[in-house]
Amino acid sequence: MAKRKRRTFTPEFKAEAVRLCKAGDRTIGQVAADLDLTETALRYWVKQAEIDTGKGLPGALTSGEREELVELRKQVKRLELERAILKSAATFFAKESK
Template sequence: MGSKYTKRYTGEIKRDAIALVDSSGKTVTAVARELGISPEFLRGWYCRAKAARGKDVPGELTSAERDELRRLRKENREQQQTIDILKKRRPSS
């Protein structure tokens, strides 16, 4: 549960707000004010949506790339644990 100061927004509200920024020609701040959403929230949603589409955010990973990175990090962690276990089982010389 979030704090009493944190408002949760549904995926639909986020998508609609992002679409409004794209279609209205207004700034993120202007759209956020109209909708009563924090400009920082909407800016974050908008940047992540652009990154997920692979557009205009240099250095930002797409959703697919983030998923792959998460998977690879988990795989790496598991392999390192296996290596550590095998090292402990090996008799010292």
């Protein structure tokens, strides 16, 4: 089986796919086949939509919280790199001044 190229979908497309699943007249598998999606991806979108509306498991992250977490992790990584650079610079200049 050939590997598929990774595709991206708009939030509107995802919302419409979830709406079709929740309509109840077709299964997730049928909707996934009709929209040429993987069933796994569509199940994830449905699960995430439930979490976003407050119907998910307690402690599950909403889409907004996930985005914020990703941004905070990027910021922490950048700050750690900046700190390491400044630490190296301070060590270098301390040796120079002796």
